Amino acid sequence: MNRKWNNVKTFLSKPYNILLILLLLSLTYLVVLPLFSIVKDAFVVHPSEKSRIGQAVGSFTLYHWIRAFFSNYSKILIWTPLWHSLYTSVFTCLVAILIGGGFAWLVTRTDMMWKGTLTKLFIFPYIMPSWTLALAWRNFFKNAVVGGAPGIFTALTGIAIPNWFAYGPFPIILTTGLHYAPFAYILIGGVLRNMDANLEEAAIILNTTKARMFTRITIPMVMPAVMSTIILVFSSSMSSFAVPQFLGLPVRYYVLTTEMYSTIQGTNPGVGYIIAILMIVLSIIIMLMNQYIIGTRKSYATVTGKSANISLFRLGRIRTPISLFVGLVVMCMSLVPLISFVLQSLILTDGNYHFSNMTLDFWIGISKGGNDYQDKAGILLNADVWNTLFNSLKLSFACAVGAGTVGFLAGYSIVRRRGSLLSRVVENLTFIPYLIPSMAFAAIYLSMFSQQRGIIPPLYGTFTILALIGTVKYLPMASRSGVNSMLQLSPEIEEAGIILGVPWIKRMTRIIVPIEKSTIVSGYLLPFVSCMRELSLFVILVTANNRVLTTLLFFYDEKGWAQYGNAINLLIIFIVLVMNFVVERLTGASIEKGVGGK
Amino acid sequence: MPCIRLVNVTKQFSKGARAVDGLNLTIEDGDFVSLLGPSGCGKTTTLRMIAGLEMPTEGDIYFDDKCVFSAEKGINVSPDKRGVGFLFQNYALWPHMTVRQNIAFGLENMKWEKTKIESRVREICGIMRIAEYVDRYPAELSGGQQQRVAIARTLAPNPRALLMDEPLSNLDAKLRNDMRAELKRLHMTTGATFVYVTHDQSEAMTLSSKICLMKTGVLQQYCPPLELYGEPCNMFCADFMGNPAMNFVECTGTPQADGGIELKAASFDVVFHPAEGDLKGAGRITAFEGGRCVLGIRPEMVKIVDEGGIEGKVISSLPTGMDTVLALDTRGITLSAVAFGRIDYTMDSMVRFQFEGDYAVLFDKDSTERFALGSLEIL
């Protein structure tokens, strides 16, 4: 008995054990319980379904499942969107890998010109919100199908854009693929850059031809990076909402997320919850595949050697043309979209890009007292916009502090107790939010927290629920970086403090935090920036009293107020870029590095 | 079998530093040459230039009489055409290929027949004692096994010369000793020319037939190991070779009528008798006039005696069982000494010692060049 008590006492005397227990409890509540809640939601009647099901609200029903899988509607509700999601995601991966990987190879292995500038610009789309390129695409190539004037391209050239080019899978794949291309570049480029040059030199000495070396050595070596790019791009693109919303809807091209949004907002949310479950199952399958691939015999863990002087492949005569071409593509990815936003936020009448048709009204015009959007104050003078901006910043800050701090503490306690069951369970719990697509996650929180839950009051429409979901959703990011950084820090460093009798708080604040400063900061930066540009996580949780910039953008866009939408989009991009720049300057941490060092 | 000749080879990296500066080196057929030096001395660069992985900025490289590189003539034979094998420090085994695939890869490139490749792989795996691992991936092998696979892969195409870049540095001490013996044996059986980069002087001593000692890109001395040990041409060479390191004692010297030189050190005086055979310093010895110089004494020359000689205090005694390394303090000068046999000394006890042997070295303090070799007589 005494011994047992002593064990308990010893266990609790370790701060990391207490942390793990706390994390276990809160994550069970915030992550595991919602999973049950969403399953429940797929089996009950919601208010908007009362008339179609003919049962009381809240009563048990199999209607949603039958409708989703065994009715005339299952093709429209489930299978077609699923097929569209898979189709666009596969090709998005392809685009991202080809463009990102190709760029990585050019930068690391050839003597292409302007590498420094190009790499900086190439990262741009990844820092900007995911729908940036989609909106720019629409600005350029929209045609009369959605109503409104044709886009910049048609205005300049007079060439009408066919539907397949303006909307639907083609632009969705291209813009999402380009958005994730930097990500592929970061991962694959990292491997190419750090790859032991000896591996290639060994092949050279053994008489290997260039082609054979590329296919047998270089490609297999970057395969793991390619695989992890594929996994991440695929799952990100499966759960992407804004792009298919902007580019798919005009031609009624629905993917899982947009179908879920329309069902949850519409008259049969039960099916929406089933789609959410489906998406969660899919991402779990993807993760398992990932585990399986990583777990095979061919372990790629390589000793990185001294590879300071890789000899660069000389492009020779095609050096200038290739550099120019890459420069052009990079421009189209990074600067041209911004220009289109500026243009679009200035013009009075759609489709007319003459200077005479431009005005700064949408930026700095004063309110004209009318009720239409041309009469509203420009976004820089509009109190609503400023409130929203402030709310966005507040929310991003809250999520960053929440996720960053919890993630760091989680990383710390997980690593300290590595190998124990408790630590494994908590580590997996912190990872679950990553598996749940943003919109499905939001749907769960919507249904779970709109009622009183024990001591937690109903959180619907409050700032708290947004901060809560942001914190939980970005926890995987932060805790991953926390775990990685703590793994590199030997426990002796802290033990040295323990022996000197330094209390835990002081050990953390005076020893561990200063050492891990830069990774901790990136643990905060990533959630901040992600939150600043998050749409799908918030779009169904935000109420009119609690808008954030991204949902305001979405609101303007739904109303067809293109000028305000574009102006707000620029504002978001500006803030994200500035944040990234400032933090990079201050700490050396940055999104690119955060991603690269995952 | 080739003789490798480097003529005035210089390598300058873009940052401006010269990694290798005007190197002239001839590696005879069948030699086991070690390129030795502290890190950053240009030894790896030299090796890579021989292999063709690095392009010299200036100079020529010949394999036998065939020029494989010439900056002036614009010749640069690619690595695969030079017929050399290269063993990398980290082995550079391709992680996605099995042992068999790793070894066969180069042979396939040379368009060998399938059956021939198979038999060669079997043969070389037998020699390297890795036959049982042929279907494993590198990550599933221990460091020593990986090392052997790397050697097997390098040797499989029968290279004329085997270039090795610190191949043993990633192994633990015991394995390293085993591999040294194996390498020496391999050199004998293959009869190939070995060029071996290392920063470990004892490795170079034990393995090589000749050592090329470099410092900041400049060749210091190129000779058989024992000659380098016994007759270092400057203080750097003397200091770099040997463990424990040579004792350096600063002193002023006065030539004696009998050809000896009287040396005054801080705490003792000795007479240095130049060896007759040492022609190198002979000319300058005669010109020697009261100059400041440095006396180099190998620890094994410091002999503990029961009486006579100089008195010193034992400030540390480190017995290994085979011998004991001592640090002796004689009023300001600390000397290391080696006493052979199973002896230990009490700390702070007083002992007496004298100098024995003919390999004391006298260096010019300013140029650090060697004046002469000789024996010492305590005054």
Added chain:
Amino acid sequence: MKKFLSLICCFVMAFSVAAYAAPASLPDTATFDELLAAGKANGNKLTAYTTHSVLVSALEAFANKFGIDINNVEGIQIGDNNQITQVATEVASKVPGADIIFIQDGARTFSELVEEGFVYNWYNKEILDRVGADCSPLLVWDYCNKVFIYNTDYVPEGELSNIWYCTDPKYAGTLQMKDPEKEGVNMNFLVMLTSGENAALLEKAYKEYYGTDIKLDDDCPNAGYQWIKMMYKNGLVAGDSDGNIAKAIGNPEQEAPTKWSALITLNKYVKNRKDSKLKPGNFTLNYVEKMSPIAGFIYPIYGLLTANADNPELAKAFLIWLFTEDGWQGDGKTVQRDGSVYVGMTGRFGDYSGNQSLPVAKGDSPVTTWKKILIQEDPVFASANRADVEDFIKIIK
């Protein structure tokens, strides 16, 4: 969990029964003055959610006119879908939210908010006197109409005179309409077409247009469904906003001249026809008044009180005031928050007060005229049949 669930069920059901019983009752006897006084005494903030932007200004003008702290009222513009979700959730979870809502999409409002007891229909004698029959089942604050417009350069006058025009392969791909799946009132319009009465009208018009009797497809129970199906199959362009549709259709410099027509709000039509900031004559638009059997549809924006209103008295007073002339088009001196004078619906085409004695914009027809040629939304019918039509469209589109 189960226990909790059933608890919620009971709660919701009890609520809905209580609320459902209410509408049959007689008009409230409280007067504007009493309610205003009571509302001021109450002192709580008055929050209104609205789909119509004018009401935000109206609420500010109301506060200024009657000496209520401007910071004690707030009008928030929210679209109908979001408003339904938000109000239902807020009332159910007792989170403070709106006191009064102004919302279109009668079908969903009726089944999801009114029947569930989250909002209730309220009117007093004063309102009844002004509004009459439009007081129930849901009180109509404002009517909006959506009519067929067309590009006068490409569509000769009179060509678009029968609603089956939209299904004619000759005009494939030329009809635009805001996506019914995005905007409930458009869906309700389609639902109303399937009512027995309207289907009969459509059947007759079919014969007028095509000259033969209508032959219904197997999946179409009546001519209403048949029209919907044929219209979708004929390449309906589902746009994202009426304003954009008007601009697209009216653009005189079209790359590929198209016989564009569209079903949009009269308000957006007028706005885009003569927006002063645009080049004069930039848009070549006209709308159809004579069309067989109907020329479009008219839908109400309802004014309803929430079950958890903090200041129901003030909300009611505001509602009464909206039906006065001042509430509709301002008194020429009361200002809004930003200092500009409140003008309400003055000069606005396509908006008609539930109080039919109030004026309409100069040049526009009174709502009684419109009602004769347009289909009206019946929230009860629409809510009962909405799911069927939505599902039908899901399949055929």
